[in-house]
Amino acid sequence: MAAAERLPSVADQVASIPFWYHRIDLGSGITTPGWAPLSLDSYRIPEDMTGMRVLDVGAWDGFWTFEALKRGAREVVAIDDFSDFLGTPEAVGRRSWDSFDICRSALGWGLDRCRREEMSVYEINEGRLGRFDVVFCFGVLSHLRHPLLALDFLSGVCDSGIFVATATCEDYSPYKGAPGNGNPGSPPVLEFYPTVELGNNPTNWWAPNLACLGLMVMAAGWSDVEVWKLTDGPEHAAHCRGFARGVKPAA
């Protein structure tokens, strides 16, 4: 094959993406140059996901999709509506599924195991996507105008577990100043960000404290809900993150 006809290398494909959100090990010494996740272990997803069918909501470059597959998931369906530009569309320059597809191809996952759909969480329905054992809802809740409605849509297609990660107002409120000033403990609080209050990102609408996060997951139909945070005493607003997981009650 002449040099001009050669397909671009994985390294060249990675370099062609203007902004990477995820840091994904593609093998052969190539890792995508994103920063997320901050701490994989904090998400507390199962080590062994053998046989599970997983929905990854807001998949972006696909870190959590590929992590579930690596852990044995039977199939992962990734969805995203590409609405989050971290507040700066020009800097991020998202081009649909380009980055996800580069990773999927480099990691060798076929369409039988790894499907992706451009759709909003509000468009989820069983007829189009089927049912899932596990839902990942990471970094999405704060971007939704209607978070409870979205959790209801997720609950409608999930037979067992949900894992959630979100910005939380537990230890940080942009209305109260630096990290350390938030809404800890009870009662449940869901802070509203009508413009760019949170992270200078107009697509951030809400952040719950931990009590509220757990109750929201419960209100959507999961039980045995646990909540925890990334770190005690966070010094940076980006480290004020909360997590939840729950399971569906046995039928």
Ligand SMILES: C[S@@+](CC[C@H](N)C(=O)[O-])C[C@H]1O[C@@H](n2cnc3c(N)ncnc32)[C@H](O)[C@@H]1O
């Ligand atoms: C902060 S990123 C999180 C990426 C990844 N889930 C993670 O936690 O590492 C949020 C993602 O959710 C997507 N998103 C926002 N609103 C959405 C919606 N209504 N439906 C589907 N995806 C959405 C954004 O486009 C973006 O890719």
